[in-house]
Amino acid sequence: MRKFWGCLLVFLLCWGGWVDRAAGYTPAWQAARPESPAGIQAVAAGTDGRPGRVVIITVNRLRLNDLKPDRLPGFNRLLAHGAAALLNVNTAGSITPDNSAATLGAGAHLKAEGSGSTAFQAREKVDGASAGAVYAQRTGKTVPDRAAVQLDINEVLQQNRLLPYANQPGALGQAVHKQGGLTAVMGNSDWGTSLQRSAVNLAMDEQGVVDYGLIGRECLRPDPFFPGGYRTDYRYIMQQYRALPEQVRLVVIDAGDLSRLYEQARYLDLQRYQVLKQQAVQELDAFLAEMAGALRRSDLLLLVVPAPGEEGGRRDYLTPLLAYGAGVKPGWLSSPTTKRPGLVMSTDIAPTLLAFWGQEPVPGMTGRAMQLLPGGMDYFRLQQMYGQIALVYDARWPLLQTYAVFQVLLLLVTVGLIIFKWHRQEYIKPFLLAVMAVPLAFLLAGLLPQPHLPALAGEVLLITLLLTGLSMFMQRYHLLAPFLVICLLTALGILLDTWQGGRLQGVSVFSYDPVVGARFYGIGNEYMGVLLGALIAGSGAVLSVAAAAAPAWQAAMRLLCLPAFGLALYTLAAPGLGTNVGGTIAALISLPLTLLLYFRVRMNWRVILALALLAGLFLGGFILYDISRPVAQQSHIGRAAGEVLAGGMGAFWQIVQRKTEVNIRLIKYTIWSRVFIASLGSLCLLFYRPVGVMKKIQLKYPQLFAAFAGVTAASIGALIFNDSGIVAAATAMIYAAPPMLYLILSERS
Incomplete structure (x- = not known):
């Protein structure tokens, strides 16, 4: 009997070393807790004396495995010179683009079921009338033609009044407006006749309004070989981004091609799906590289995945988050919400942006401003985590x-x-x-x-x-x-x-x-x-x-x-x-x-x-x-x-x-x-x-x-x-x- 227990102990002691050599695995606690140099710094900006602009690129259904730094120079630039983390994208309901975007914009877990299909540019037609006119009928407020509106803002507010905690949909956009700034949203994830403009929920204010909206068909380019016949027109979006006025402090860009592929994957051959996905990721990578080069020294770029991807019947549990630009050094993102290097909540993003602009969190925000732990981050360790x-x-x-x-x-x-x-x-x-x-x-x-x-x-x-x-x-x-x-x-x-x-x-x-x-x-x-x-x-x-x-x-x-x-x-x-x-x-x-x-x-x-x-x-x-x-x-x-x-x-x-x-x-x-x-x-x-x-x-x-x-x-x-x-x-x-x-x-x- 003693020989049995002795052999069992020896086996356990040898197991770790054998697996490490055979498969490259490290003990669990080391993989999940990256070593980082001492010194936590807030993600902040203002390096050239001007208020910084925040650009959030949302890429629904992007997977961590899609980010291959050796093949994608744009992602490699963000990973090498920026900070990264895994993002918990839980909401007050199911994890959908609509709910996730509303959660990101409020700094609290919210619901916004079905609201992605009710966001329009004010000049777009809805049942024979302009979306701006319909919005005025529902709210009693008028908006300029250049704006984007969430027509179901009252429904969104009602959904979240029933939650057992204080919250405010549109808190981030409202905070920008209170400081005299403007907001903008560009791009969409429309496919076929289905509308998906959930990015509006992230940038809107408490009244469901975004100052500059480019979310219609004009932000897409025809492609007969792509499911649905349209792709994101990154060149046009970049032109419109450069034309935005100085007062725009928050820009949300919906890079929707991966989302369009995800919604229509069941109609595609697997090999064809992989080819189209690789093309979409490469186009996104080129856009990221161009956007990173267009940033001013005081600007901050965030790559956010509000809705996780899924392949082979297995959905991702956490999504990648990348930060690049002013105040960001290579390293890990963390937050007081999680107190874990490389792990943050989606509710932390809105308080982080307010801290970036020197503002206090809005009442009802449950997240906390993210922090930076310089050094120690690489793609392989992020995958291990x-x-x-x-x-x-x-x-x-x-x-x-x-x-x-x-x-x-x-x-x-x-x-x-x-x-x-x-x-x-x-x-x-x-x-x-x-x-x-x-x-x-x-x-x-x-x-x-x-x-x-x-x-x-x-x-x-x-x-x-x-x-x-x-x-x-x-x-x-x-x-x-x-x-x-x-x-x-x-x-x-x-x-x-x-x-x-x-x-x-x-x-x-x-x-x-x-x-x-x-x-x-x-x-x-x-x-x-x-x-x-x-x-x-x-x-x-x-x-x-x-x-x-x-x-x-x-x-x-x-x-x-x-x-x-x-x-x-x-x-x-x-x-x-x-x-x-x-x-x-x-x-x-x-x-x-x-x-x-x-x-x-x-x-x-x-x-x-x-x-x-x-x-x-x-x-x-x-x-x-x-x-x-x-x-x-x-x-x-x-x-x-x-x-x-x-x-x-x-x-x-x-x-x-x-x-x-x-x-x-x-x-x-x-x-x-x-x-x-x-x-x-x-x-x-x-x-x-x-x-x-x-x-x-x-x-x-x-x-x-x-x-x-x-x-x-x-x-x-x-x-x-x-x-x-x-x-x-x-x-x-x-x-x-x-x-x-x-x-x-x-x-x-």
């Missing part, structure tokens, strides 16, 4: 679902075996230990290369077997040694990784998901529940083992729990570390309660009131500290507090409503609700059957039993105070139900 993030997204559902289903079935089977007194109960104990070891295995897998999903699944399985074997080996020294090893190693691993920047959590499928975008940094809800559960259960095991050795040892270990719990609490709460408000509240409930049970303090209303007061002071202190920092450095704790201070109780109840809706939705649909119910239900059932077994364990291991009570309190606290609390509640119970079942099986045998 995308591959790692896509792997996490693809692996989360199959791996976590399998783990959760296995855990539920194991709990149900074990309870049944205990109640019906099956005589082969020893065989089930290693599986209970394996369930407890899986979260740590998910964390440690980030140290190894992960070329694909089967490799990741195999790594997690092998690490789980290794941890299970280690814990079973330790059982020869004490019955509780397996809990002590797994729980303390898990808690220590999470704490160390958090203090090192959360690199392993950032690439773990058991942590947050950059594609979903609910959290990008700190301790996610999965590992928050694991940290509290493992730390409390591990401390109970330590105290029980120490009690068996000598009473003095138990007293010393009990005192050591104070700094250990304090460190975990600080790590969860600190804005630069865990930044998990719900986890902090759950810790403030469970950790002091566990300590009181360890020290056998009798609970009464005075003790409860004192604990509540201390918890409020502790949490309030961290919130005040975070909100006192510059906006760019604040975590979501400080930003939420800022929203409440600015919006009063209305903003507070909006936050409560939003988090409650998320929790209810998760309880209904996530597998973790079944894990939580199965865990809590098995513990409740064992209080009654077999008769007296729980009382016997309580008398034999009082400190460990108190720890199980603390884990349950942490689980319930996480459920109540977290926006996805059911996940944290279920992961905390991993260190209550399986250990209790293990002890009962040991007592019965």
Whole structure:
């Protein structure tokens, strides 16, 4: 048996080096966290004393794999002399060009369903009348013939009034107008008789108006060999761009050929599609090179992909973002929203442009101005980063679902075996230990290369077997040694990784998901529940083992729990570390309660009131500290507090409503609700059957039993105070139900 575990360990140690040499892969945390020189600079301009112009080129359906720097000199120029990142393009609805463009222009997740086909130049004809006349009929406002208008602006406003947070469609264009600047939009993605002018949603103001519009048929050139018969006329667009007046501060250019191909791909032969796509990318590349050469020293160019591409039935999860021009140096783009080099949100672009012009973010913008981390960026590393993030997204559902289903079935089977007194109960104990070891295995897998999903699944399985074997080996020294090893190693691993920047959590499928975008940094809800559960259960095991050795040892270990719990609490709460408000509240409930049970303090209303007061002071202190920092450095704790201070109780109840809706939705649909119910239900059932077994364990291991009570309190606290609390509640119970079942099986045998 020892040879087996030794061979398993040697295999894991050799695996990383073999994959690295064979396929060129690096460990997951290195691929996802590019090294960059110190010094973060804001993306800013004004190098020649004039207000800078921002040119945004939107290329819907462009893929990262399409950007081949060795074949495309225009893209190569932007990559070599500019900054890049992956862009999360989530919206308040589905990820469509209409919704994405509205989100980009508002700096908040919006909806604008169907509005891409209702944007027109004011002089275009709509049902026999000019679009300007129709706009005047609907809004009571007149616009010049040169303008572009969003005829469905009232519908767009109505769609977004129903969202549970403040927002303002057209906030970016409105900010330009307030500063005396003008806006322009050029190009379209029309195909056949279908209109697609979603770029207007990015540049428009709150009234749905863009000052200069060139979005009709004149911006296209006939091409009988291209699907639909028309291509983007880049030469004409460039001529019109050079003719724009000086006052135009924001120009949005829709390079629509890839979008036209995407919409008609099902009608094309695959080889023909690839040829046309390559031609479209090359024409776009030549236009980018010309546009980069036409920029003034104070101008900023952004290449944005609002809607991801799709090939072979697989849609991209994130899109490329390139920045070039004034204030930009070669490197990575990041933002306070994500705090991850090379990853930003689409809501960050509008605040970035306002910062470029020296303006403050508009109320309702949830994004933050992007930052520049000079150096270290290249195309290959950008691809590696995308591959790692896509792997996490693809692996989360199959791996976590399998783990959760296995855990539920194991709990149900074990309870049944205990109640019906099956005589082969020893065989089930290693599986209970394996369930407890899986979260740590998910964390440690980030140290190894992960070329694909089967490799990741195999790594997690092998690490789980290794941890299970280690814990079973330790059982020869004490019955509780397996809990002590797994729980303390898990808690220590999470704490160390958090203090090192959360690199392993950032690439773990058991942590947050950059594609979903609910959290990008700190301790996610999965590992928050694991940290509290493992730390409390591990401390109970330590105290029980120490009690068996000598009473003095138990007293010393009990005192050591104070700094250990304090460190975990600080790590969860600190804005630069865990930044998990719900986890902090759950810790403030469970950790002091566990300590009181360890020290056998009798609970009464005075003790409860004192604990509540201390918890409020502790949490309030961290919130005040975070909100006192510059906006760019604040975590979501400080930003939420800022929203409440600015919006009063209305903003507070909006936050409560939003988090409650998320929790209810998760309880209904996530597998973790079944894990939580199965865990809590098995513990409740064992209080009654077999008769007296729980009382016997309580008398034999009082400190460990108190720890199980603390884990349950942490689980319930996480459920109540977290926006996805059911996940944290279920992961905390991993260190209550399986250990209790293990002890009962040991007592019965």
